Structure formats: C-alpha cells, structure tokens
Amino acid sequence: MDAEIAKLKGIACDCRIDMLKALATAESGHTAAPMGIMDFLVAMYFKILNIDPKNPQKSDRDRFVLSCGHYAPALYAVMAHRGFFPIKELLTLRDLNSRLQGHPHNLALPGIENTSGPLGQGISQAVGMALAAKIDQKKHHIYCLTSDGETQEGQVWEALMLAPARELDNLTCFVDRNFIQIDGNTEDVVPLEPLAKKYQAFGWHTIEIDGHNFNQIIDGCLQAKSTHLPTMIILNTIPGKAVKEIENDFTWHGKPPTPEEAERFIKELK
C-alpha cells in the first residue's frame, strides 16, 4: 500500500510539472485550483475509475464528469499520463486546432465525457447519466467534480435536490473546497459555510476529507459505494498546492506562470 501511494504521489508530481509547462507555453489558463486538485485526479484516474485509455468508449466504464471546466489543464495532464494521448500533446493546450480546448469538450478529445466551462451544469449532467444507468440497469459508477465557487450557482442546488429524490446511489460527487474564487475568498464573496450541513440537509451522504491524502480519497470512494444515497465528498485542498509562493493565493486563480516562474516552480517540485 505504501509503495502504491508513493507511486501515486510521484505521478501527481510529474503531472504538476507537465501542467505548469503547458500553462506557461499556452500563456493562458488556470493555475491555482488545477495545482490543488492534482492529487485527487491522480487517485481517481490511476486507482478508482474503471477506465481503459485504449478503449475510452467502452460501455461499462465509470464516468468522470468535470463540472468546473477551468480545471481542464489538470485533467489533461492526468489523462495524458494515464495514456489517453501523448504527454507532449499537453503543449498544444489552448492552441488553434488542438484537441485540448480551453475548456473540455466531449467531442474534441476521446475520454472527455462532458462539455463544461459555464459553471453549474456538471452535477445535472452526471445526474442524467446516473438516471440513464439506472433505467438500463448498468453497474458502472458516475463521478462528478465540482468547485466551491461554482456552488453559488442555483442549478447546482437544483441537481443536489434531485439526486437523493431519485435515490441515485450510483452517483458520487466531490467539491474542491479550496476556499478561493476569482474575486477572493469564498467566505468573503458569498459564504458557503456550513457547507457539509447544507449537503446533508439536501439528503446527501456527506464525507469530509483531506484532498491531498490518497488513503482518504480511496477510502472515501469505497465508503461512497456502500450507501444507498448519493455521496458528496468535500475535498479540503490547498490551491496552488506544492508551490509555496502561490499556495492559498486567489490571485493565481486564472493566470498562467511565466516561463521563468514555471522553471522556478518546477525546481521546487523536483
């Protein structure tokens, strides 16, 4: 187990490095939250999800829905390392004719399940997939990652209300609780707390974990499959994680590192 966790940590480090290079090359894109979510995505793509990069459309695959589309750079980095496409293609991020669109598009890149960017639609899309799986009596699981600022969107709560009502135990959602959004700290912009209580009040089995702790992520996903309710896992993360000078700084929400900064950050990661 320890060896496996050490391996996942190493992959997350490589993904962060490749993502920083991609962002610096693109001269555009989001840095903070994607850095903070990398450990979680690596846990999902390398440990939890039943997926096959060689056969991204296989029908019994688990679905991973990204609701906060601006996290795309992190998702692309992890998908590349998992073998969905060549790692060097990461450097085409946001370029003309690239499959790596600024925000993920289901028709642009095999393995991307849904289109996102305009915030607030992902849980609904995932609910639709979960309903379809129930009708067809299929056994795969649907996972959806949302962000905390996104949770201010009304549609999120529409979906949160519907999933328990339809007893969607094949659905597990995550919220990246990094406490930042564009205009500042979420609790200064429009407070979300007490967030866990809100999910619980809406009928969700709610778990709160350290989003950088691989064991907790893996345990949380196991727990999620053992209840008859949809599960919400709150991932406490540090935006900008692993690069001290940008950690917890909301001004890094939507800007890429310069080439010099990227070099400095990568040195720290190594």
Add this chain to the structure above:
Amino acid sequence: MPFILNPTAHLDPKILTDKLEKELQRLGFGEGLVEAAIKDKNIVGLCCDLTGSTKMDLFRDAYPDRFIEIGVAEQNMISVAAGMALEDKIPFAASYAVFNPGRSWDQIRISVCYSRANVKIVGAHAGISVGKDGATHQGLEDIASVRAIPNLSILAPADYEETKKATLAIAKFKGPVYIRFGRETVPKITTAKTPFQIGKAEVFVAGSDVSIIACGPMVFEAIKASQNLYPKIKAEVINCHTIKPLDIETIIESVKKTGAVVTAEEAQITGGLGGAIAEILAENYPCPMERIGVRDTFGESGAPDELMDKYCLRAKHIEKAVRQVLSRKRLLPE
C-alpha cells in the same frame, strides 16, 4: 375558377367552411410522444411540474419508468436530459416556452447543442394566445433566442396533426431540436396524408402575386387571407414549419415567381421566421417584404381571441400586409 387548396398537400377541405374542427397542438405532442416511445425504447420524458399542461402526462402514464419528474428546475432539466442523451437516451424535455428555452438557454447552448446531445427541447404555451396568464407566460422570444445557437433545429408545427407528425419525426432525427406549440385549440388544417419532412416547407395554396410564408397556427390565418384576397390577388401560402434549417430552395422558388413576401408568425417579428427569411432574401433575392408578428412589445392579459385581434395576428392583418407589399412591388423598377 374557385379558390383551391394545393391538392398534393391533402389539407382538410373543411377549413374553407364554417365547419372547421379544432384541436390542441399539445395533444398531438403527447400522442406523438407515446407513439414514438412504442417504437423506440430509448425515448425518455422529462418535465418541470407541468406534466398535465404540456400533455407529457400521456407519456408518464404509459411509461412511468421512463419519465423523470424534475420539479421546478428548467436549467437542471436540460443538463440532466443532456446527460441522459450522452448515454444514448432520446430525452424529450418539456416546459413552457417562456421557461424552456427562456430559463435554460445556456444549458441548451452548452450541455445540448455544443455537446451535440440528442435532446428534444419542448416549449409549450408559445405565442400570445396563451391569453389570460398575461405577458409573463406568453412565449414570444423563444425562436429568436435559440435561432443563433449552432447545431439546433427549430420547428413550429401548424396544428394538432402536424405537431404529432413533427414529434414522431424529431424522435427519429438525430440531433438537438427545439419544438414549440401553443396552448389553445387551433383549426385542424392538415390531415394524416399531408406531407411532412423536417426542413421541407410545403406549398398549401398555389399563387402568383405574393408569397405568404407562415408557421404555427398562423398558417391557418394565411390560408384564410389567401381565400379572402382571391380572385383579385393570387397569394401563395407556404407552411414553413421548420425555421431552422430553413427550406431556402422552396422559398426562393416561390419568391422568384411572385416577387413579394409576407411572413406570419405568433412570435416577436425580431429574429423569428420573418427575420430568418429576410436574411436569406437579402442575400439571394431581395424583394419587398412585410412581416406579421408581435411588433417588439410585450403582451398582456386577455382572451386569446382578443389578443390575436389586438396584436394584429389575424387574416385581415395579413391581407393588409399583402396590399402594402404589392403597392411597394409596383414601385420597383423593372
């Protein structure tokens, strides 16, 4: 020669008499959906607490396991429908046109159209004839608001039978569709034999002086106008049930013959059927044109018939527009 309907359109001849029959378009939708669902088990229905008035209840009762009650949450409904479509379901997602697409436009753009999710967006209670509920509930901007979104087909069938046919056709058609229809009973003008194909406009009355191009229940008013103008003016009537993609060929062929156009729709004149036709005529065959529709104003409460009169959506208003457009046609140099 007496006034005649185009024989190949197989219209109900009773529409030219006082004995015309009326029926709800939404009943055609409900029945069509049930019929489509018998043939295709992938069809599912979603609705936002308006299951009775959209006639989605027929589907719900026939296929309770394939019906999802979403509650009052139109944005959620469209993205949920998209998620189901990505899993090979064929979702029909219904509410009133003012809420769907009125409230769900971004979800239609992103979750449905950009994603090419095979969702059928159903806007009921479209038009001013919604009546007493007033302006808040009269869907008039729906066509214009979704017409700019790529990958979306837009249909406004004319009556009960055509709404049923359109529902069956879009169930088979692969791709995002918006279909709109009204609240009230409207004259039954088409029959089971009337041709219907998505994207194909049909000549309902042949004529040589002016082309009246209409959609939805305004097709009936256009036929009435043509009948009243006859024999002095021979007005061609085209049923343009598909607003996108527009049947450019049929429209241009007619206009080349007549040299003048009047459009008629129960929607804002801005950006709707009239707007779409003005665009293609300006590019392909500029000629005098008048548009009948709600003229950049909100509606109000009133009986449906009173509102149709007050907002100038009757045969007599089309006739006036025809005279107007013909006077402009004469002013043009040869």
